[in-house]
Amino acid sequence: MPTEGNTVPPRYRYEQIADDLAERIASGEFAPGSKLPSRRELIEHYSVTEPVIDRAMQILRIKGITETLPGVGVFVTE
Incomplete structure (x- = not known):
């Protein structure tokens, strides 16, 4: 029986x-203007499917943390 008010x-x-990548960007692992790893590399790193990575990238883009250049890659905003 879950405790009321204490469930997450x-x-x-x-x-x-998305949170992990945002933390890695904030820590300086990925500097402003740098290119993030490819979709394939992220799929392998996190052991997930392509739609999961696409959704994480969408969150970062909406938050203004990254920008996507079609056919080029995903970059950390300046």
């Missing part, structure tokens, strides 16, 4: 990945 809703994997 489960987080989707794409949210966890």
Whole structure:
């Protein structure tokens, strides 16, 4: 029986990945203007499917953390 008021809703994997990438960007691992790893590399790194990575990338883009250049890659905003 869950304790009322103390339950934390489960987080989707794409949210966890978006948060992890945002933390890695904030820490300087990916500097402003730098290109993030490819979709394939991220799929392998996080052991997830392509739609999960796409959704994580969408979150970062909406938050203004990254920008996508079609056919080129995803870059950290300046």
